[in-house]
Amino acid sequence: xxxxxxxxxxxxxNRAARLxxxxxxxxxxxxxPVKVEARTEDAEAYLRRMSGQPxxxxxxxxxxxxxxxxxxxxRWIRPQEIGFNDAxxxxxxxxxxxxxxxxxxxxxxxxxxxxxxxxxxxFIGDPESPIPLTKGLFLYGxxxxxxxxxxxMFKRFCDVIPIPQxxxxxxxxxxxxxxxxxxxxxxxxxxxKSGGLLLDDLGEEKALKKIYGEAENPMDMLISARYERFIxxxxxxxxxxxxxxxxLTRYGTRIYERLNEMTTFISVPGRSYRFDDPVDFEDLPxxxxxxxxx
Numbered sequence: 001x002x003x004x005x006x007x008x009x010x011x012x013x014n015r016a017a018r019l020x021x022x023x024x025x026x027x028x029x030x031x032x033p034v035k036v037e038a039r040t041e042d043a044e045a046y047l048r049r050m051s052g053q054p055x056x057x058x059x060x061x062x063x064x065x066x067x068x069x070x071x072x073x074x075r076w077i078r079p080q081e082i083g084f085n086d087a088x089x090x091x092x093x094x095x096x097x098x099x100x101x102x103x104x105x106x107x108x109x110x111x112x113x114x115x116x117x118x119x120x121x122x123f124i125g126d127p128e129s130p131i132p133l134t135k136g137l138f139l140y141g142x143x144x145x146x147x148x149x150x151x152x153m154f155k156r157f158c159d160v161i162p163i164p165q166x167x168x169x170x171x172x173x174x175x176x177x178x179x180x181x182x183x184x185x186x187x188x189x190x191x192x193k194s195g196g197l198l199l200d201d202l203g204e205e206k207a208l209k210k211i212y213g214e215a216e217n218p219m220d221m222l223i224s225a226r227y228e229r230f231i232x233x234x235x236x237x238x239x240x241x242x243x244x245x246x247x248l249t250r251y252g253t254r255i256y257e258r259l260n261e262m263t264t265f266i267s268v269p270g271r272s273y274r275f276d277d278p279v280d281f282e283d284l285p286x287x288x289x290x291x292x293x294x
Contacts, residue, residue, distance in 0.1 A: 078125045078133060078165050079125060080124055080125040080126055080127065081124050081125055081161060081163045082124050082161060083124075084120065084121060084124065084126060087120050087123075087124045087157075088117075088120060090157060090160070090161070091120060091153065091154070091157050092106060094153050094156050094157055094160070095153055098153065098156075109145070109146075109269070109270035109271065110269075110270070111269040111270065112145075112146070112268065112269065112270055115266060115268060116150070118130050118131050119131065119137070119150070119154065119266075122137070123154055123157060123158060123163065123166050124163070125163075125165075125166075131264050131266070132264055134234060135236070135261075135262060135263055135264050136230075136236040136237045136238045136239070136262055136263040136264070137151070137238045137239070137263060137264060137266060138238070138239045138240075138241070138245075138259060138263035138264065138265045138266065139151065139238075139239070139240045139241075139266050139268050140240070140241045140242065140243060140244055140245065140265065140266070140267060140268065141242070141267055141268035141269060141270070142242065142270075143242055144271075145268050145269070145270040145271070146268065146270070147240040147241075147268050148200050148201070148240045150268075151170075151198050151200075151238055151240065152170065155167070155168060155170060155198070166196065166236070167196055168195070168196030168197055168198055168236065168238060169195065169196065169197055169198070170197075170198045170200055171192055171197060171198070171199060171200065172200050172201060173199055173200065173201055173202050173203075173204060173205040173219060174201065174204055174205050176188075176189070176192060176199075176205075176218065176219070176222065177205045177218055177219065180218045186218060186221060188218075189218055189221060189222050189225070192222055192226075193222070193225045193226060193229065194229060194235065195235065196235065196236050196237075196238075197226070197236075197237050197238070198237075198238040198239070198240070199222075199223075199237065199238070199239050199240075200239075200240050201240060201241065201242070202219070202239045202240070202241040202243065202248075203241045203242060203243040203247070203248075203250075204242070205219060217251075219251065220251055220252065220255055223237075223251070223255055223258060223259065224254075224255070224258065226262070227258040227261075227262055230261075230262045237262060237263065238263070239259070239263060244267075245259075245260070245265050
């Protein structure tokens, strides 16, 4: 019995020593009074917990939480909203419903099927999407191959499911610049600076506008503003254009680099849907004067 008592005392003494080391940083044995000012963060948290006061997170926990928020903000991970097979059925039905009114059938040109499937995976947030989920889309290709129409159908897709994080508005670049010109004020750009947005037909607009007698480039300013929203909040901007990426340097190297950072360039091949007998634009004769104007 006496041996058991001694063992119990020894256990108690060892426990007291461990607690002193944890809560007061004093590793010596014994029951001497401790210095209150020497209490560690663990001791303060323990006392708050015992008294019912809100607990302050430990340094390690707080640091981990901060780093986690930084990482989450950088990656902007979103959950998958719907399965790929169901999404495929829905988007095809959306296409067909729209095309029926035009007495047309849904079909994809050679080389577009894989792109179409990749974009489905992108919009539903499929982790296996080959297109980065955190960037916008930049679809480029010849006139009439269906770039703008494809994204208009996917806008309807995001609205009808719905997928709030991927919903976006559509604005023609020419219309934006016309609004700036009519207002003679760059404040006309403000409605386009936040929220998801498709800037349709980038490159079709005239670059410079006269604002109070000074030549300004509204599209440069708008892209820069949306780039800042992309960096700070993950706001997505999509684009369609007849320009290949290398031609975007007309907006300057800085804008080209920002477009490259905030979007994924995707070439959409094919022949124009705007003719009864589809025509490949590479086969059409070129008018140097027309190209010069564009």
